[in-house]
Amino acid sequence: MRSSLRGSVAVAGVGLACCGEAPGWSETEIMAAAAKNALADAGLTTRDVDGVVVASTNIFMSGLAFAEQLGMRPRFTDSTMVGGSSFVGHLIPAALALQAGLADAVLVAYGSNQRTGVGRGETAKYKAALDPQPFEHPYKPFNPPSSYALAAARHMHQYATTREQLAEVAVAARKWAQLNPEAFAREPLVVQDVLAARMVSDPLTVRDCCLVTDGGGAYVLVRAERAKDLPKPPVYLLGAASAHWHRQISSMPDLTVTAASESGARAFEMAGLRPADVDVLELYDAFTINTILFLEDLGFCAKGEGGPFVSGGRIAPGGTLPVNTNGGGLSCVHPGMYGIFLVVEAVRQLRGEAGARQVAGPEVALAHGNGGVLSSQITALFGTGAAL
Amino acid sequence: MATTSAAAPPLGPEKTYRDKLAAGRFEIQRCAACAKHVFYPRVLCPHCGADRLEWVRPSGRGTVYSSTVVRRRPADGGDYSVVLIDLEEGVRMMSRVAGIAPQAVAIGLRVQARIAGEGEAALVEFVPA
Numbered sequence: 001m002r003s004s005l006r007g008s009v010a011v012a013g014v015g016l017a018c019c020g021e022a023p024g025w026s027e028t029e030i031m032a033a034a035a036k037n038a039l040a041d042a043g044l045t046t047r048d049v050d051g052v053v054v055a056s057t058n059i060f061m062s063g064l065a066f067a068e069q070l071g072m073r074p075r076f077t078d079s080t081m082v083g084g085s086s087f088v089g090h091l092i093p094a095a096l097a098l099q100a101g102l103a104d105a106v107l108v109a110y111g112s113n114q115r116t117g118v119g120r121g122e123t124a125k126y127k128a129a130l131d132p133q134p135f136e137h138p139y140k141p142f143n144p145p146s147s148y149a150l151a152a153a154r155h156m157h158q159y160a161t162t163r164e165q166l167a168e169v170a171v172a173a174r175k176w177a178q179l180n181p182e183a184f185a186r187e188p189l190v191v192q193d194v195l196a197a198r199m200v201s202d203p204l205t206v207r208d209c210c211l212v213t214d215g216g217g218a219y220v221l222v223r224a225e226r227a228k229d230l231p232k233p234p235v236y237l238l239g240a241a242s243a244h245w246h247r248q249i250s251s252m253p254d255l256t257v258t259a260a261s262e263s264g265a266r267a268f269e270m271a272g273l274r275p276a277d278v279d280v281l282e283l284y285d286a287f288t289i290n291t292i293l294f295l296e297d298l299g300f301c302a303k304g305e306g307g308p309f310v311s312g313g314r315i316a317p318g319g320t321l322p323v324n325t326n327g328g329g330l331s332c333v334h335p336g337m338y339g340i341f342l343v344v345e346a347v348r349q350l351r352g353e354a355g356a357r358q359v360a361g362p363e364v365a366l367a368h369g370n371g372g373v374l375s376s377q378i379t380a381l382f383g384t385g386a387a388l
Numbered sequence: 389m390a391t392t393s394a395a396a397p398p399l400g401p402e403k404t405y406r407d408k409l410a411a412g413r414f415e416i417q418r419c420a421a422c423a424k425h426v427f428y429p430r431v432l433c434p435h436c437g438a439d440r441l442e443w444v445r446p447s448g449r450g451t452v453y454s455s456t457v458v459r460r461r462p463a464d465g466g467d468y469s470v471v472l473i474d475l476e477e478g479v480r481m482m483s484r485v486a487g488i489a490p491q492a493v494a495i496g497l498r499v500q501a502r503i504a505g506e507g508e509a510a511l512v513e514f515v516p517a
Contacts (some may be wrong), residue, residue: 012397025486126467133400134406134428135428135481136425136480136482137484138511139470139480139484139511140458140468140470141456141470142458146456146470148459149456150454150455150456150470150471150472151454153455153456153495154453154495157454157495157496198459199457199459199485200459201457201458201459201470202456202457202459202491204455248482249472249482250428250472250482251428251452251480251481252482255454255472366485
């Protein structure tokens with residue numbers, strides 16, 4: 001059955017704030033600053049918003065904190081927290097609320113001062129006390145890198161994927177970042193630099209791992225008919241689906257196959273599209289292995305062929321498949337959770353607002369969120385009016 | 389262990405496992421309904437949903453499914469092994485391989501379980517078989 005969600009809602013505004021380093025900014029303030037920019041982009045104000053959807057790794061009852069900060073009294077609130085994928089996932093409850101008439105404009109936002117605020121070592125200590133993982137913590141995996149390292153090692157063993165191929169992912173992301181004035185890491189990077197960087201958890205070096213930055217992002221979702229009356233060209237939600245099979249890496253059934261194989265298939269089915277229809281991809285690249293796994297699991301290449309697929313500049317600027325056009329979590333921005341930035345970049349590309357990194361005339365964009373340790377997988381497909 | 393009354397059974401599966409380990413016994417669960425083994429210890433069988441999980445002693449034989457070396461400065465104790473082990477019974481667990489250099493731990497290595505540490509600190513580690 002074709003879902004009635006297809007094309008029923010559209011992104012009317014997107015915004016970023018405080019990306020890079022934002023000392024002196026609290027997490028709620030960063031969320032609000034990003035919301036301000038997204039609302040201005042949509043031609044709306046906080047008075048027009050009656051739905052909020054936010055998530056945070058640190059803020060308890062983040063939906064309440066966010067609405068209070070902006071002086072809003074939302075009639076719809078959701079704070080589903082499934083890791084970094086949450087903000088792609090938030091499309092689903094937001095769209096349902098709009099379709100059911102529970103809200104007329106939903107604001108989705110994220111903000112973090114992970115780089116300059118409370119140190120990660122400190123928060124990790126508190127989290128381990130509040131949420132012990134007794135079947136992993138005693139062995140001291142350096143997470144998240146160690147969990148992704150275990151997946152990368154298995155992929156290399158099973159499919160002869162090489163460290164050079166992993167490095168190609170980081171190099172492609174950096175080349176996109178060099179075209180993006182908002183990206184955090186823009187100095188030149190070649191494969192040899194990635195290989196020679198400090199090893200964190202074999203086979204991943206620090207250049208196989210995402211950035212640690214501050215930053216926030218937000219988007220405004222409205223019903224499709226209302227989007228037509230707002231200033232920016234609507235970017236329609238064509239498909240969205242979520243899947244998860246585990247939380248801890250030790251419970252992942254096959255470390256070379258993620259639940260993206262399920263979320264992607266369902267999102268494509270809802271959208272009535274195939275991978276060949278996608279013009280630009282934003283994939284959650286917390287680590288270089290992610291991009292390879294998601295290209296395979298979303299159907300852009302066969303299982304095991306992700307390594308050769310990303311080589312030779314195929315996903316870099318000038319390649320045949322534009323992936324992570326803002327520079328990704330590896331080179332643009334990664335404040336703890338990256339999902340919101342996938343949606344923002346997909347929308348900017350479809351509107352033709354991406355400047356030097358703009359892909360030529362895209363009509364369909366895919367945003368794929370990852371949460372936990374390859375755990376939560378959420379795929380969204382967006383289109384311009386032409387793709388509707 | 390699971391009961392139809394609202395009263396809690398004496399201990400949850402995690403604490404039961406840890407108590408056994410502290411007493412020198414490495415045991416995992418097996419579902420009496422679907423016959424599959426289960427790790428980590430659960431309330432309901434994650435395969436079939438039945439509440440007939442029983443404790444059994446695994447052979448302790450396993451294979452390294454994946455391996456990483458966590459890099460750490462020598463002053464902080466040096467590099468160490470973190471692995472995922474597939475036990476003969478068909479379950480997977482996180483652990484470490486002791487007795488060889490962490491860099492020498494290869495996927496496919498045959499290993500044998502043993503208990504390291506005592507009391508609350510007791511945990512299962514593996515050595516080459």
